[in-house]
Each structure stands twice: as structure tokens, then as C-alpha cells.
Amino acid sequence: MIDTTATRYKFKSFAKDVHVLDGWQEFLQACGLNSFENFIALTGEVVDRNSRSVVHRIKLGDPPRIFYLKCHKNYMKRKASAFFRPEPMIYNELENMMHYARAGFDALDPVAWGWQRGKGGGNSFLLIAELTDFTSLQTFFDDDLVMGSVKKRQAISNTLSSGLAAIHDAGLAHEDFFTWHVFIIGSPLSGYKIQPIDLERSEKMGKMIWSSFRIKRKQLDDLASLHLTVPWPLVSFSERMRFFHDYRIKRGISGSGRKILKAVLERAKHRGGRRKFKPYGVAMKLRT
Numbered sequence: 707m708i709d710t711t712a713t714r715y716k717f718k719s720f721a722k723d724v725h726v727l728d729g730w731q732e733f734l735q736a737c738g739l740n741s742f743e744n745f746i747a748l749t750g751e752v753v754d755r756n757s758r759s760v761v762h763r764i765k766l767g768d769p770p771r772i773f774y775l776k777c778h779k780n781y782m783k784r785k786a787s788a789f790f791r792p793e794p795m796i797y798n799e800l801e802n803m804m805h806y807a808r809a810g811f812d813a814l815d816p817v818a819w820g821w822q823r824g825k826g827g828g829n830s831f832l833l834i835a836e837l838t839d840f841t842s843l844q845t846f847f848d849d850d851l852v853m854g855s856v857k858k859r860q861a862i863s864n865t866l867s868s869g870l871a872a873i874h875d876a877g878l879a880h881e882d883f884f885t886w887h888v889f890i891i892g893s894p895l896s897g898y899k900i901q902p903i904d905l906e907r908s909e910k911m912g913k914m915i916w917s918s919f920r921i922k923r924k925q926l927d928d929l930a931s932l933h934l935t936v937p938w939p940l941v942s943f944s945e946r947m948r949f950f951h952d953y954r955i956k957r958g959i960s961g962s963g964r965k966i967l968k969a970v971l972e973r974a975k976h977r978g979g980r981r982k983f984k985p986y987g988v989a990m991k992l993r994t
Contacts, residue, residue, distance in 0.1 A: 708800045713807040715816075724820040734818060737766045742820045745831050748775050759795075772836040773817065780826035794821045794830035795906055802878075802905040809876035811869075813837060813891075813901040840889035840901060847885065847937055857894050863949050865890065865898035870928065871956035873902070877911035879924035885935040926966070929953075930974035938987035 710716060720726040723742045726734060739745055750764030753774070758781040764773050776799075782792040796819055803814055815835040822829050843866070852858045866888070873880065880887070880902055892898035911921040933946065950970075954963045971992065978989030 708797070708804060710804055713804050714812055715804065715807065720818065723822045724818060726818045727816055730815075730817045733767060739818070742822050742831075745775070745818060745820060745833060746777060746829060750775070774834045774836065776832045776834070778830045780824075780828065781830070782827040792827055794827065796821065796830040796832045799832060799906040802908040802910070805876070805878055805908070805910050806873070806902065806905060809872055809878065811873070811901055813840070813889075813899075814903065837889050837901060837903070840891045842886050843888040843890060843900075844885040844935070846890065847940060853940065859945070861894045861898055862890065863945065864952060865892075865900055866932075867949050867952035868956055869900035870932070871953050874925045874928070875957060877921060879909050879921050880905070880928050880931075881907040881909065881924060883928040883931045885932070888932075926969050926973050927977070929970045930977060933970065933974050934978055934983045934988050935986050936988070938991060
């Protein structure tokens, strides 16, 4: 079972092979979702797909609300903490949500999840409610009112550096810290807050010595991923350096930070050849 200690989350058994976030039972029943098969049969706009996974954007309820349904087939992971027994990647994502919640990032609502064991691992699903009143960091860069305000730009940068520092201080590495996986809520007056999404590949530092080195490397990748997906020249070199300086101070990293910055830029250059980074302008600049 998922460890929800020190979080706001509480899961309840709902049907055979299905658990729900407490408080959502009546809503799901009203939508006719009473079994594992009901959830798996849901379809909507496909927003992501690969050989083992498909993500649907669906509407449920009256008035309709937006949810994302992630369905996996034989998508398993073996961890030492589970004595290397195969567990669905859905478990991994839920456990990561709990790690982030304990670090102060608990805006996500994992409404329901389930695993039906079978040959090769079996089928599993995760139903997540859409974040309301949040806007992706990527969308902010397309907003002329935000980009035209020095105050708003600085406030968002400060919130982002604080958020990423808190994530890393908690021993977490996101792995896919792209601008479209970072959502923001608030205003310059009330203050901003971030919520990372798509936590499936996130990792938490373990107790072994080697785990510390592994997480630190992956945290460098988080900084590199963010650098590669923040558009150039919309966000200048000086703004990027200010963000890095703030991040370093908030993490209590002494010295000039040149060694870390060099490592981040090397990781960004190494990863920047991927097609998905080219539209943002940074990758090509690093490779020239």
C-alpha cells in the first residue's frame, strides 16, 4: 500500500483492484465508475502514447470536470524496497506524489488508481484531476502581459528557484523538469507557488552512499532541462544567471558555483541534441 504518512492524502479500497482518494467515492459512483474495467474502458483525447502507456484527457461529472487517465500495460519496476518484486510504475508515481507532498507540493489529486495482475505484469491505471487555477510555466512565456512586466518575471523566477531548491533539499530529482511540467498559481501580490507534474520518473535519495551521488547528478539534469526549455532570447543570460544565483543561495551552496554551473551547461549541451529542445533556441546556442 502507498505510504501517505505526513500528507493530506488518504486512500480507500473502492472496488476489486481499485483504490480511491478519500472523498471522491460518491463522485465516481455517480459517473458509473464501479469497477476496474469501467476505468480502463474510459477514452478521450489522447495526449500521450507509447508502447506501454497511453494518457487520455477526459471529462467526467455534471458540470464536467477535466481529468487525465494514464493506462499502463505490463509497465513494471523492481525496487530493492519491495524486495525486487515487480510493481506497476503507477505505484512509483503515487509514491513520488507522497514524497513531493511531504516537501510541500501537494496540489495534485490522484483520484483513483488500480492494478489488475496478469501475465507480464498486468494492467494498471491512474486517474488524476486537472490542476485548477494553475498555469504551466511554458504558457507564461507566451503571455505578453507577464513577459512585459519586470516585477512578474522576477516574482516567477524567485518562486521557481525557491521551489526547485526545496525539491532538491528534500532529496528529490524530478528527471523531466521541463517548463511544461511545472505549473504555477498565484500573483505578484499574493505570491506564487509551483507544482511539478508527471512525477513518474522522479527519484528519491536512498540511504546508500552511492544514492547521494546519483541524486546530485540527476538534480543537475533538472537544472539543465529547465535551461533547455526556457526560451532564448526571451529570457536573457543575466536572468538565467540571477535564477541560478538565487537557487544556489537558497540551497546554501557556498562559493561561486562555477563548478556546478559548468556541469549544468555540459549536461545541457549533451542532452540538447534531442529534437524536442530545438524550438527553444538554447540547444543550438550551446552546440555552436
